[in-house]
Amino acid sequence: MISVKNLVKKYDDFIAVQDLSFEVYENEIFGLLGPNGAGKTTTLEIIETLREKTSGEIIVDGLSVDKHPNAIKQLIGVQLQAAGYYPNLNLIELIELFAGLYGAKIKPMDMLEKVNLQDKAKAKYKALSGGQKQRFSIATTLINQPKIIFLDEPTTGLDPQARRNLWDLIIEIRNAGTTVVITTHYMDEAEQLCDRVAFVERGRIIAVDTPDNLIDQLINSGFERKKEVKKANLEDVFISMTGKEWRE
Amino acid sequence: MNDRNSGSALAGERPKAYSNTTATLALAKASFRSIMRSPSAVVFTLAFPLIFILVFGFLGGGGTRIDVGITPGSDINNPVISMLGKTGMIRLVKDKSKAEFDKLLEKGNVDAMVDIHKKVNTSAYSVNVVYTSASRDKGGILKSVLNNLFYDKTLKPTVAEIKERTVTGREYKTIDFILPGQLGFSLLSTGVFGTAFVFLSLRQTLVIKRFFATPVKRSSIVIGEGIARIGFALIGALFIILIGHFFFGFTLVHGVVTVINMLLLATMGIIVFMGFGFIISGIAKSESMVPPISNIVTLPQFLLSGTFFSIEAFPTWLQPISRALPLTYLNDAMRKVAFEGMGLWDVKFQIMILLIWGIVIYAVAVKVFKWE
Numbered sequence A: 001m002i003s004v005k006n007l008v009k010k011y012d013d014f015i016a017v018q019d020l021s022f023e024v025y026e027n028e029i030f031g032l033l034g035p036n037g038a039g040k041t042t043t044l045e046i047i048e049t050l051r052e053k054t055s056g057e058i059i060v061d062g063l064s065v066d067k068h069p070n071a072i073k074q075l076i077g078v079q080l081q082a083a084g085y086y087p088n089l090n091l092i093e094l095i096e097l098f099a100g101l102y103g104a105k106i107k108p109m110d111m112l113e114k115v116n117l118q119d120k121a122k123a124k125y126k127a128l129s130g131g132q133k134q135r136f137s138i139a140t141t142l143i144n145q146p147k148i149i150f151l152d153e154p155t156t157g158l159d160p161q162a163r164r165n166l167w168d169l170i171i172e173i174r175n176a177g178t179t180v181v182i183t184t185h186y187m188d189e190a191e192q193l194c195d196r197v198a199f200v201e202r203g204r205i206i207a208v209d210t211p212d213n214l215i216d217q218l219i220n221s222g223f224e225r226k227k228e229v230k231k232a233n234l235e236d237v238f239i240s241m242t243g244k245e246w247r248e
Numbered sequence B: 001m002n003d004r005n006s007g008s009a010l011a012g013e014r015p016k017a018y019s020n021t022t023a024t025l026a027l028a029k030a031s032f033r034s035i036m037r038s039p040s041a042v043v044f045t046l047a048f049p050l051i052f053i054l055v056f057g058f059l060g061g062g063g064t065r066i067d068v069g070i071t072p073g074s075d076i077n078n079p080v081i082s083m084l085g086k087t088g089m090i091r092l093v094k095d096k097s098k099a100e101f102d103k104l105l106e107k108g109n110v111d112a113m114v115d116i117h118k119k120v121n122t123s124a125y126s127v128n129v130v131y132t133s134a135s136r137d138k139g140g141i142l143k144s145v146l147n148n149l150f151y152d153k154t155l156k157p158t159v160a161e162i163k164e165r166t167v168t169g170r171e172y173k174t175i176d177f178i179l180p181g182q183l184g185f186s187l188l189s190t191g192v193f194g195t196a197f198v199f200l201s202l203r204q205t206l207v208i209k210r211f212f213a214t215p216v217k218r219s220s221i222v223i224g225e226g227i228a229r230i231g232f233a234l235i236g237a238l239f240i241i242l243i244g245h246f247f248f249g250f251t252l253v254h255g256v257v258t259v260i261n262m263l264l265l266a267t268m269g270i271i272v273f274m275g276f277g278f279i280i281s282g283i284a285k286s287e288s289m290v291p292p293i294s295n296i297v298t299l300p301q302f303l304l305s306g307t308f309f310s311i312e313a314f315p316t317w318l319q320p321i322s323r324a325l326p327l328t329y330l331n332d333a334m335r336k337v338a339f340e341g342m343g344l345w346d347v348k349f350q351i352m353i354l355l356i357w358g359i360v361i362y363a364v365a366v367k368v369f370k371w372e
Ligand SMILES: Nc1ncnc2c1ncn2[C@@H]1O[C@H](COP(=O)(O)OP(=O)(O)OP(=O)(O)O)[C@@H](O)[C@H]1O
Pocket: A011, A014, A016, A034, A035, A036, A037, A038, A039, A040, A041, A042, A043, A081
């Protein structure tokens, strides 16, 4: 679905991405993992045709980012790590705006229902909670019925319930036939959600595989956790104490 | 969610060809809604001009100067004329043809005409005065000045009689001067401030970046915003004109046609002024830099473009500056269209100057405008 070959991105002298290659298969959830500043956002935004690459070759659904950026934009949905929405408009109006920008004929309310925001239809984006904002951003990625969606840290800053709720949403989107590329700093999330993950470090890919295989490899190399794993962790405590349903 | 998979009901509706027009209009609609909900836009475009119109509408005209035309063929070297000159209030207008004077008189651009002749067979003068209903106040002042002259001891023997007559002309009210100026200023501020703020904030809050992830063209973003801004400014202009007309007696010589002509001029004006806004959004580093830079553009025009006072009232060294500013020409054209009933072709000179400004401004805007 996506093929990245020898991608290089330089900001002036600084090399943010060096010789990066990976593939994303159709209908999988693909995770890009790595420390802050590793080059994840840079890589995603180059695939999304929002930034120029220095060199390398990128093919999205058979289309080259150099030759067909507009065709690519039509078949992808994009959630940016940092993005704003048009001021003074409510959610319905924002969705209408994006529908116009994509040339998609959709009912705004249907889109909000998909992310469970129908009650907030008349609210302004600014007035949403963090989790609602993320869900709204995801709704905007679905407007053009994309083949691939890119989610850049969609769960950062959310409480455990909201995160789980978002996982369900992402899995639902994937089950509907959409390929998902996601970045995250939560390893439990990557483990639960992603079919395959790539580890990025200083602009290079250091591993690509399924979470299971990567874990097995580590165990086979003789790794052991320092502390005996309990049957539950603090997050389980949090959820059992505050309930499973998400708030907002 | 799942219906996307099973049925292609939704997918089937996806239009094959991408329409830039749809995208542009969607943006225009969104932007227009946003502007209408932004208090500052409404205040700058409507409230300020209306307040000024109100204040000046009730205050009435400023310093008095009476323009008195000397009818061609009139005797010039006589005590009456020299006394009129000495009052300090009266400016004598000479060297124009009868036809020109008639026009000026009708519009109230000269407040009265005098024609002075020696009476046959005497050394006394006969003074013929023609007032205009377009300028009753000033005519009244002139009348009392003349009456004083008539009873002045030194003049009395030489002035035999004063004959008076009044022609009817359109009354030129303060509002007829103030309203076009305020309208121009409203267009200037919404064009400059509004455009600069919107593009800077869309850029800084990464709204534009999110737009770029859609197939929308850059030109659609600019045009969509422009349509919204122009639409908003024109609604504001119409509102100001109608309030002026119905509550303050603003003169619209040809009624609806005049209004349409004024709105067309307003469109040209706002487009030029938006160019300043694009430039400012490009050079401002933060929102707090927008007002000072915008003021550099708007204040001189506010003060020097004949918004409140006719630029002829300025010292001569200032006038060339006034005559370089685009708002001067917009105001001028507006007044000519509204009060003198001219068509757009009659103000082609003013339009041409606006056009030249437009070309220069947008040439700069293309250079300095920033998308991200
Ligand atoms: N516009 C830019 N100009 C210069 N350097 C940049 C620019 N954008 C990113 N960088 C640099 O490139 C490197 C990679 O940044 P990037 O945003 O891709 O990291 P990331 O993996 O997404 O990090 P995070 O997990 O914090 O989001 C960083 O060192 C960053 O400082």
